[in-house]
Amino acid sequence: MEYVNPYENLTDGKWMKANFHTHAGTGPGTCGANPIDVVVNTYKHLKYDVLCISNHDLFTDTSEYTDDRILMIPGVEYSRSEHMLTIGVDRSLHESVHQTAIDITNEIGGFTVLCHPNWGRKGYWSHDKMMSLQGYKGIEVLNMLIYRLSGSGLAADAWDYLLSNGRLVYGFGNDDFHAIPDAGRSFNVIFAKEPSFRALKESIDKGSFCASSGLYPEYLHLEDNIIRVKARYPIATYVDEFTYRFISENGKVLDVQFGKEGVYNLTGEKYVRVEAIGENGAMLYFQPVFQESFLK
Numbered sequence: 252m253e254y255v256n257p258y259e260n261l262t263d264g265k266w267m268k269a270n271f272h273t274h275a276g277t278g279p280g281t282c283g284a285n286p287i288d289v290v291v292n293t294y295k296h297l298k299y300d301v302l303c304i305s306n307h308d309l310f311t312d313t314s315e316y317t318d319d320r321i322l323m324i325p326g327v328e329y330s331r332s333e334h335m336l337t338i339g340v341d342r343s344l345h346e347s348v349h350q351t352a353i354d355i356t357n358e359i360g361g362f363t364v365l366c367h368p369n370w371g372r373k374g375y376w377s378h379d380k381m382m383s384l385q386g387y388k389g390i391e392v393l394n395m396l397i398y399r400l401s402g403s404g405l406a407a408d409a410w411d412y413l414l415s416n417g418r419l420v421y422g423f424g425n426d427d428f429h430a431i432p433d434a435g436r437s438f439n440v441i442f443a444k445e446p447s448f449r450a451l452k453e454s455i456d457k458g459s460f461c462a463s464s465g466l467y468p469e470y471l472h473l474e475d476n477i478i479r480v481k482a483r484y485p486i487a488t489y490v491d492e493f494t495y496r497f498i499s500e501n502g503k504v505l506d507v508q509f510g511k512e513g514v515y516n517l518t519g520e521k522y523v524r525v526e527a528i529g530e531n532g533a534m535l536y537f538q539p540v541f542q543e544s545f546l547k
């Protein structure tokens with residue numbers, strides 16, 4: 252069996268903290284009521300390296316806020332019907348249907364993420380709709396805003412459904428920032444060569460990132476069909492033991508371990524993904540290790 256490890260050969264770069272889903276600068280009474288400079292400063296305090304202001308069907312030029320502390324990348328939350336983030340675009344694509352907007356985003360060199368799949372109800376994004384679309388990069392497996400709206404901010408069920416049906420899609424973690432207390436609750440940790448859109452996109456295409464609510468990856472190695480995985484807190488601390496959950500097709504939990512490292516011997520699973528859990532309940536979602544012949 253030939254397995255693909257999205258975390259192979261991670262040298263010459265560093266882990267960068269990124270949020271792709273933020274509403275700001277659209278004025279009083281709207282989702283983005285906070286001024287952009289206030290929001291950018293909030294994320295700088297939280298040590299983010301990358302931020303995208305993604306307003307509803309509205310392109311917001313934030314390039315002037317990029318400096319040596321934070322990289323601003325352009326994006327729009329397509330909101331004509333089921334929401335999705337179109338990242339790296341130079342305009343809103345809400346006049347197009349989902350598939351056309353995804354295709355145009357890819358042509359521009361960007362990528363698309365389906366938003367909050369369980370907002371309001373299980374299956375805000377229906378399985379059929381997600382399966383009918385092609386070319387999006389992933390889904391928000393974690394969107395903490397939803398926990399103060401309605402439904403569930405977790406979409407591991409939708410993720411495992413897509414993976415189990417042969418679709419290679421990645422799990423993203425985003426704040427969906429509306430108000431200041433929304434900041435820093437779910438994010439992406441991306442291993443990239445440099446803080447540039449090009450480098451980040453390259454890493455995202457390979458799946459060299461995790462979705463998180465407070466943990467960072469230390470490593471995920473794959474050798475002789477054995478996964479070795481380790482998480483850590485973002486800061487230096489003596490806390491070095493975590494819970495590791497190994498999950499496969501249709502969300503089946505293959506093993507749960509507690510210790511300094513998680514170890515799992517692959518025995519023909521189509522994919523296996525790892526969730527790490529910290530002592531305070533903080534989560535880390537690794538992208539799947541998978542059989543190339545199965546996931547496309």
Ligand SMILES: [Zn+2]
Nearest residue numbers: 328334366367
């Ligand atoms: Zn939305």
Ligand SMILES: [Zn+2]
Nearest residue numbers: 272274328427
């Ligand atoms: Zn939003």
